[in-house]
Amino acid sequence: MKPQPFLRTVSLPPGHGAPGEFPFDLPLFSRPFQLDFTSMVTILVGENGCGKSTLLEAVAQRAGFQIEGGSRQHRGGQEDAAVSALVPALRLVWRYRGVRGFFLRAESFYKFAQYLEEAGSDFRAYGGKSLLAQSHGESFLALFRNNFEDGLYILDEPEAALSPARQLSFLSILRDLTRHGNAQFVIATHSPIVLAFPGAQVISLDGGEFREVDYRETDHYRITRSFLEAPERYFRTLFED
Ligand SMILES: Nc1ncnc2c1ncn2[C@@H]1O[C@H](COP(=O)(O)OP(=O)(O)OP(=O)(O)O)[C@@H](O)[C@H]1O
Ligand SMILES: [Mg+2]
Structure with a gap:
């Protein structure tokens, strides 16, 4: 049987918040919505600033994570984000509401690594080496490889630090973790490689609505593909005086 996501639905019921005020001023949140998760991997894709x-x-x-990211048990530091x-x-x-998982909030991963350092962590759960003593991409991958197992994983642009080859490694980790239905991922990405994860539920947030799409329909896939096929075609228009 196909594994079932344990976070099933996220919705914004009618009659929420103050209209016209952030974030309800964004087209995406200006009206009620319901997002049903149908796969262990859901990928959100959309233009910069869509939400x-x-x-x-x-x-x-x-879901019980701190705004600045980290594991569900992580209770470090002040909240500086609104x-x-x-x-x-x-x-x-x-x-099923498990207790494990991780929220990777791209901007504050460094702060999380620093928190572990200051808390005297031996980094055993992260491959045995301080996350601060590894490169950006190495530390991301060490986190994915050593710390992720079962639970809910919410990742904002996990590709940000990863080379194309390491993005492929990331896909392989993703497959290992989700194939038995013990881990669920909700990922925002701009990476056409990550978008191609087999069986992922890809949801476009463009145009102020949630729309399930094939990843090949996304601008991310189409633009990257057509650019790589003939970059000069783009440069002729982009660099036109
Ligand atoms: N605290 C805030 N107050 C007012 N507006 C905000 C606030 N945080 C974000 N915004 C605006 O809300 C919109 C959505 O921001 P968000 O960071 O969710 O976009 P995104 O889809 O993640 O974009 P990206 O792909 O660039 O990461 C943006 O236009 C942003 O400027
Ligand atoms: Mg973002």
């Missing part, structure tokens, strides 16, 4: 991070941060907080009004407005429906 992916805003949504992931709110879902992560409702908590959006979306947090109390969202409704989450669970099939």
